Amino acid sequence: MSITPVDIQQQQFKTVWRGYESEEVRVFLDQVGQRMVEMQRQQTEHKTSIEHLERELADHRGRDEMLREAVLTTQRAMDDVRDQARKEAEVIVAEAEVQAEQIIQSTQSKVNALSDEMRELRIQRARLIEDMRNVLETHNKILDIHTEEGLGAQLEASVTTLASRRRPTQSTQNPSGSLGGGLKSN
Secondary structure, eight states, X not given: OOOOHHHHHHOOOOOOTTOOOHHXXXXXXXXXXXXXXXXXXXXXXXXXXXXXXXXXXXXXXHHHHHHHHHHHHHHHHHHHHHHHHHXXXXXXXXXXXXXXXXXXXXXXXXXXXHHHHHHHHHHHHHHHHHHHHHHHHHHHHHHHHHHHHXXXXXXXXXXXXXXXXXXXXXXXXXXXXXXXXXXXXX
């Protein structure tokens, strides 16, 4: 059974010969009733306050959960970005290594080609020098032959010149214009 402040204030007791002073009981019951009214008001305020605080707590819990989710999502996103960046870096490094290897191979091929070309040029140079020596030897031989022929022709010219100088001094001349017995060979 529930007692309200009004029940307390309006409660009536039987009067007996040796009972309590009815006015004191009435004053006391009024004080208890007022105190009960005040306690019910406080209880109502406390209920309202508790409900308000529970709503705020629920809101805070909801926000807290949202923040946790946001932090987890952000962490996952950062992990994904980090993983993606690492993968992209690995791809870039791999591509750079492949390009470097291709450049090295290309450069090595060019070096080999230049070495081959230099070897070929040395061979051509040696052949050219040999050919030039042969040409020089041939020209030298030709010069020697011409020089000998030239000396022979020069000797003949000298002899002819000498002979023509002698002609005027010789007493007999051959009718053909050739030299006579004075220049006979031994």
